[in-house]
Amino acid sequence: MTVPIGMEAGSAVRETAGSGLAAVEGGRETVIIGLEVHCQLNTESKLFCGCSTDYRSDPPNTHVCPTCLGLPGSLPAMNRRAVEYALLVAKALNCRVADEAEFARKNYFYPDLTKGFQITMYNRPLAEGGYLDIEGDGAEKRVRITRIHLEEDPGRLVHMGTPDRPRYSLVDYNRSGIPLIEIVTEPDLRSPKEARRLLNGLRTTLEYLGVFDGDQEGSLRVDANISIRGSERVEVKNISSYRGVEKALTYEITRQRGVLRRGQKVERETRHFVEARGVTTSARSKEQEHDYRYFTEPDLRPLQVRHWVEGIALPELPAARRERFTAQYGISPEHARTLCGELRLAEFFEQMAPCGNPLLAATWVADTLQGELNYREMEIGKVPPARFRELLGMLCRKEVTDKAAVEVLRRMLDQCLKGEEVQSPAQIMEKNMLGKTAGDTFTGIVREVIAECGDAVRDYRAGRGEALNFLVGQVMKRTRGRADPKELTRILREELEPQGT
């Protein structure tokens, strides 16, 4: 498949055919990116055998059987749910499902395969010709989906030795045979940012469909085709995180621009993304496409499932939910986009609705909470909705200032992180003297103590620091230990400042 080189509507592109010169669009070369996205479908069992897919916390090679080990005489048996999940995705991405799809063997020798071939779909994929609308700069942008197919995940290799001098490899086949859906886009993306947005869009859509869990380690892998218009196309393999995609593409664009600037030609090749170093390195792949010797998998029957599609009911998808959120709750499109951009976040927000002020809830969930979560690299799933709703309720009733509420939230999240039971906002406020009333009460007691302990006050003002400890002790006694000594010391110092200076 070659990347089509054509004029884009509305852009001033001057092509110099075959000269290897990059075309210029708004002073910069046009970057052309297409993605192949592989996602693990969250079925219970593997694609062609009954081994459990819940392998992540188990020792290596404990979720394998004769079929996923490719032992002689074993036969694959296709998982119905994997097919149904793939059809859900095909429908959600507006694809045409094929009248007949079939699996093929992709032959290559590498220890991540037990059989010497991977069962995948080749010239008869499950679905073709769809699209996904993503957030663009300004208006929405439509990214065309070329095809969707099912395939089995290979095993996982751990290379031993140093990166430059690997000594041997260790293989774990627990992952071997996990159902993967591969989604291939047309080369419609024009920047690493757009690629990231497409990926986020796919992730969100698949999560709304309930077929994918993007938080699971290694559940997503991406290969990217990238070229600067007029130059050869480079395939970057081995990208395994959302952030990695943007990083790998940014690096690769810089590299290709550098090559062109030096008057050299970009070579058509496959490169590997090395996540730890944030670079791509040339991977001399010995196989060319025809070396894979694809042929129909003789042990599996074809799929004729197009008529299933009408019977599939799609759940509310991100775009529909965004519209509903703006209509039903009157929140801004920006907030709706942030909230609906993650299934769990959207669900969390809806649980906050009973607090009575959706606008306030949207701001606090989409901005404040998200910011605090990102800072802690924490997931929304860890936050107890009831406690957060109590906090929003207090904000609505103006029982807490914005500033104090942020403090309460931070302490709540820290308690979550430590695995402690999360206290109610009122408890947290009192313990940390964050509330107006609580603070006033303590200040009152401090003043009482200052008035009554004239000797100690004189000693302190005369420079005897230990007198302060005595005063703190007096206040602590009267607050029955509810106050934080550090906070009390601060209030005391303030109150003991000579007035009028």
Place this chain on the structure above:
Amino acid sequence: MVSEEEVLRIAELADIGIGKEELPPFTRDFNAILDYFAVLDRVPPGEGWKAGIANVLREDRVTPSLPQEEVLALAEAAEDGYIRAPRVM
């Protein structure tokens, strides 16, 4: 007809080193096997494969996997529960 170059290419893809003197016998064997399978090309297409049986599926139910010892016993070498493979990069 498979040529000696093609046999060499297959060996390269499979990471199998073969000597010059082995090339002619391997090429002969390859062709003999392909000739044998060519018999199938003469079988009239019919009832079997294209008979329209489709959608042979199983339910998504977990069945027991093999014990790890049994899996590792199949391998030439193992380490920490992994199967040990020669250097591949």
